[in-house]
Amino acid sequence: MRAHEAGALHGNDAAPTWLPYPSDVNTLIDGLWSRTPRRTEDGAVEVGGVSVARIAEEVGTPAFVLDEDDFRHRARAFRDAFAEAFRPLAGADVYYAGKAFLCGAVARWVEEDGLGLDVCTGGELAVALRAGFPGERIALHGNNKSLAEIRRALEAGVGRIVVDSLDEIDLVDAIAAELGLRAAVMLRVTTGVEAHTHEFIATAHEDQKFGLSLTGGTAFEAVRRVLVAEHLDLVGLHSHIGSQIFDTAGFEVAARRVLDLVAQVRDELDHTITQLDLGGGFGVMYNTQHTPSTPEALASGIAGIVEKQCHELELEVPHVSFEPGRAIAGPSTQTLYSVGTVKDVRLGGPHHRLYVSVDGGMSDNVRTALYDADYSCLLSGRVSEEQPEVVRVVGKHCESGDIVVKDEYLPADVRRGDLVSVPVTGAYCYSLASNYNHVPRPPVIAVKDGEIRTLIRRETEEDLLGLDVG
Known part of the structure; x- marks a missing residue:
């Protein structure tokens, strides 16, 4: 690999051309989320009738949050659409x-x-x-x-x-x-x-x-x-x-x-x-x-x-x-993270990048590193009146490529302890999940009608150690 001056190819805070400046950084963009998410009176996002704050308290983070109604609606939509279109044929x-x-x-x-x-x-x-x-x-x-x-x-x-x-x-x-x-x-x-x-x-x-x-x-x-x-x-x-x-x-x-x-x-x-x-x-x-x-x-x-x-x-x-597969499972699920370190990396002049570190990463979503995939995210535990700032959401793993969301707007006051949701993670995220750095895999929970149901429990350190018989 050819060398380049440190910072010369990184650290530009300009948003990519496809990423629009948000009129309201707290808005859930149509099409990016499953059927049931909404903001409640306290500003937190609610999905399947369950607040992300409650999920974080009862289940912990990171966690895959699957909107059961959305998953099943999409499955039936494909079933019915293809049955209807091909009914006059065979x-x-x-x-x-x-x-x-x-x-x-x-x-x-x-x-x-x-x-x-x-x-x-x-x-x-x-x-x-x-x-x-x-x-x-x-x-x-x-x-x-x-x-x-x-x-x-x-x-x-x-x-x-x-x-x-x-x-x-x-x-x-x-x-x-x-x-x-x-x-x-x-x-x-x-x-x-x-x-x-x-x-x-x-x-x-x-x-x-x-x-x-x-x-x-x-x-x-x-x-x-x-x-x-x-x-x-x-x-x-x-x-x-x-x-x-x-x-x-x-x-x-x-x-x-x-x-x-x-x-x-x-x-x-x-x-x-x-x-x-x-x-x-x-x-x-x-x-x-x-x-x-x-x-x-x-x-x-x-x-x-x-x-x-x-x-x-x-x-x-x-x-x-x-x-x-993706078209049914993908939009049905969001990954809920807790924010840890927020680091404003300044390289001199106008160049800087705001890194928002979360408590998961490439062990629960390797698609950004593997396929150069682009994701979105949202400050989901509260609303903010601060101006939008282009951020890069990164994980906790010892890899510079441990990126969850390459570019997205979050409020400038994003801070430790905030909850951030990444939508459309229902396909090929848990399926490709790993224990890199010996990080236990997150749980998958289903939410519906105000209830939480665990589909796949969170792995523990005991699970990891139990496999080590050397």
Whole structure:
């Protein structure tokens, strides 16, 4: 790494161009928060009828605060939007992508609200099964499934195993033979389309670990092998084009390429593929520069794409399924932190940066460090009449990259003991959480109708020490 003068690339207090100066720094911005948060008379934010001050007192900080009504409303919204859009065609199912966030209670909510469940490891499958989730409504993903994971999935009667390689075809077939049953499989195909926000780049996504490439005929060969396998039933094809997708442009290219394979299988192998899974990746609003689509707009747009492409290829429209995770779990949750050190780092001249340290960090939200993700935040324990100041919210870990929120406005009088909430942390925050620096992971609590319910308890130092048997 080339060296640079200390401070030359850091410490500029100018806000990024996308970050608007707030007319009221105490306002909860529409779209950034779940359905129930509001300011109470004492100025504290209340979510699910529970004040953040009460949460801090009873549960402690940091804590993931999940708005149960919001989570379930979003799950039902995707279920209903896709069912309605595809009703005139061949129908559609929605599978919640458990990798975003999964625990026993969430699995039960998803089951009660009529969605399927997508899991991608034996651990996620174990959570689903312990919660009593019906096996036939579970899909198992994974690019490197173990023999034990495949066997357990088949014994549980999962509705489909999404096969990711040619080798895995033989593995699933052999284990199904041992168990004396037939395995329902989908084939994950790589379409060469990478969707990221409003852009897609054709052919840019071939060089990756997932799926069976359409290029060179690998995906077609996989179809041929499954059709002749004695203990496999081909359920359909699966495609996933990326994450944080705000429109349907990438789906148009991907759907055409997958349907081209469907037509090739019909013409050359005399087999009709009747199901298609187009994955998930629907985007959410992490800050004011993001403009996600609604479930209704996504569903109607993709339905039109699939119908048009099938008409052009003279194909029957397949039954379609989708796998939203982030779009359901993400906005439902905020992370509540307590402020510790507030440090105004001045480097001479006009350059300075206000660092607000909180009692969590990259151990509970590594996405900023891992993906350069942008988050927002709010002084949630009180209101302030002070002028807004651009701050950087950082964690307590021994890493300069331990940043939770890179740039946001907070009142200039933010101080030790204040409560700060970071919205849209329900997806891939707890799921990616770690014990870096031996910091116990926070709890996940659900709030609804003024009640607090612990979904995942806070880890303790005893938990950490209990694993150390050396």
